[in-house]
Amino acid sequence: MYFLSKELFFPPVSEAYPDGVLAIGGDLSTERLVLAYKSGIFPWFEEDEPIYWWSPNPRMVLFLDELVVSKSMRNILNRNIFKITFNQNFREVISNCQKIKRQGQNGTWITNDMIEAYCKLNEMGIAKSVEVWQNDELVGGLYGIDLGQIFCGESMFSKVSNASKVAFISLANQLKKDNYNLLDCQVYNEHLESLGCREISREDFMELLISK
DSSP: OEEEOSSOOOOOGGGSOTTSEEEEEOOOOHHHHHHHHHTTOEEOOOTTSOOEEEOOSSEEEEOGGGOOOOHHHHHHHHTTOSEEEESSOHHHHHHHHHHSOOTTOSSOSOOHHHHHHHHHHHHTTSEEEEEEEETTEEEEEEEEEEOSSEEEEEEEEESSTTHHHHHHHHHHHHHHHTTOOEEEEESOOHHHHHTTOEEEOHHHHHHHHHTO
């Protein structure tokens, strides 16, 4: 286990533990966060814990040509039930991601310090959000880090049925339109798999990241 100091450094991702943990400590400065994502690493920890840095193997990703939109979701999208915006209310999106209750989790990894750190990245044009509105109310969304050609998704939330799926599909379609190569989803879950995401090796992910 690597213990990070104030020095702006991460060990090679190949040295991560089998569960994906690579290092502990450091800070959430904009410089360190940018270096982390460019190196295939992201922070994931809970309140009152030190900062844990992860690089899982395998890695869950979406190749944009493989997006799966079910017939029922196409119907929802075609009915224009929701309004979609991009990067219009980042702070509210990440705050909702912090507050949403998730099955099997007692708390959230999105601490108040993390919110402030990512809002700074948003001001720099690095962190971005997708908002889903219904009757002028924010009912879903997601946020992540835009590396150019690869978007690293961080978290999403939904207050009404299908809102987070709408956010994800809208982001994937926009990324494809803008000629991005990949949407990084970090780790496996069934929800992501249903949308066409799949696991690839960390080595393959790093090759895609480096060649972006």
